[in-house]
Amino acid sequence: MFYCENKSDFIFKQGDQASSYFIIEKGECEVIINGEKKKTLQHGEGFGELALLYGAPRSASVKSIGICGLWAIDRNTFKKAIADIVHREYNENRSFIEKIKFFSKIMQIF
Helix, strand or coil: CEEEEEECCEEECCCCCCCEEEEEEEEEEEEEECCEEEEEECCCCEECHHHHHHCCCCCCEEEEEEEEEEEEEEHHHHHHHHHHHHHHHHHHHHHHHHCCHHHHHHHHHC
């Protein structure tokens, strides 16, 4: 992860290619779609994941309101973290299902 600050400027614009996911440490950001303000994001909220996961252009613009401190993570690190979480959850769910007698016959198929 890397830290960046932005002052009353766009973090990214709708249609841009995605390179990072962001988490707000301080300040606020507004989400703008087709020129219309849709939402205000605050401390602790993250944004930018959809374009990273699907390799799509940014679906909205995000602009900082005043001085905004952000933690960012690059595409590859973000995708690996998500894959690790999904893999861990899959293993936890499979382990749980294997302990239930009702599912034992079904699990033998897989």
